[in-house]
Amino acid sequence: MPERFGKWNSVYRFHLRWANKGVFAALLARHVEQHGNDGFKVIDATFVKVHQDACRFGQAPEERGLGKSKGGRNSKVNACVNRKGKALALLLRPGNEHESKAARELLGDLEDVVVLGDRGYDDDTLRTHIKAGGGVALIPGKANRKEEPFYIPQIGRERRVVENFFARIKRYRRVNTRYDRRAETFMAFVNLAALADWIRF
Numbered sequence: 116m117p118e119r120f121g122k123w124n125s126v127y128r129f130h131l132r133w134a135n136k137g138v139f140a141a142l143l144a145r146h147v148e149q150h151g152n153d154g155f156k157v158i159d160a161t162f163v164k165v166h167q168d169a170c171r172f173g174q175a176p177e178e179r180g181l182g183k184s185k186g187g188r189n190s191k192v193n194a195c196v197n198r199k200g201k202a203l204a205l206l207l208r209p210g211n212e213h214e215s216k217a218a219r220e221l222l223g224d225l226e227d228v229v230v231l232g233d234r235g236y237d238d239d240t241l242r243t244h245i246k247a248g249g250g251v252a253l254i255p256g257k258a259n260r261k262e263e264p265f266y267i268p269q270i271g272r273e274r275r276v277v278e279n280f281f282a283r284i285k286r287y288r289r290v291n292t293r294y295d296r297r298a299e300t301f302m303a304f305v306n307l308a309a310l311a312d313w314i315r316f
Contacts (some may be wrong), residue, residue: 134303155198160214182209200276202309225250284308
């Protein structure tokens with residue numbers, strides 16, 4: 116680090132304290148509370164390759180959001196964005212966990228909200244949950260469905276904004292590949308990238 120920032124270890128410890136306390140996630144939540152609501156919640160998840168050095172830690176891999184696939188260790192960042200593609204909520208899960216399992220926690224308050232998702236979220240229990248919360252689910256049905264659920268393709272195409280969000284935050288090397296052993300420090304950088312994305316545009 117540049118010398119004007121002081122000792123690198125002091126900077127790291129300061130960052131680690133904030134990461135453990137959830138300061139960066141709280142900053143994003145505060146900003147979302149003031150600027151995020153536009154009546155839409157678009158959800159999706161993206162895989163993040165885990166560097167081999169991030170796997171060396173005493174804590175159980177699942178507790179650190181590490182999953183295992185044919186390609187090795189990976190994590191999955193679940194995101195909920197608004198219609199403009201700005202982050203509303205972020206969750207870290209193991210890469211081998213299906214994204215629909217994190218959907219309820221990710222969505223939060225559903226009053227008067229339109230929820231967009233891809234076929235991976237085609238689940239009747241999730242639709243019931245969204246309806247019970249006062250929202251409307253616009254999720255296309257899978258090919259093997261006998262009855263096609265309510266869906267408006269013209270609005271459903273807006274799902275692209277969450278893919279665009281992932282493309283923007285993955286410009287940051289620290290987000291695109293996970294080098295952090297701790298889930299807290301990795302998600303601190305993901306939340307920082309999401310905040311920078313709010314400010315940038």
